[in-house]
Amino acid sequence: MADEKAPTNAELAAKVLRNVAAHDRTMANENPEVQDRMLHNAEVCEEVARMVEEDPGGTFDESAVAEADSTVH
Numbered sequence: 680m681a682d683e684k685a686p687t688n689a690e691l692a693a694k695v696l697r698n699v700a701a702h703d704r705t706m707a708n709e710n711p712e713v714q715d716r717m718l719h720n721a722e723v724c725e726e727v728a729r730m731v732e733e734d735p736g737g738t739f740d741e742s743a744v745a746e747a748d749s750t751v752h
Contacts, residue, residue: 689735696728 686694700721707717730737 693728700724
């Protein structure tokens, strides 16, 4: 186990985001009244996880921030 490399902050962040997405999907399946919102949030988390993995030092377009803020519930 000493040979294993510790995860980077980006790798850890992506893993946490994917865990949140999985949780949101579980909540969506168990709560039909919030299903659409939870599935949308899961998709957003998956997309951000992908962005963090593919470009850990990348920046987020400011115009996209306002759009994301308005769609995440």
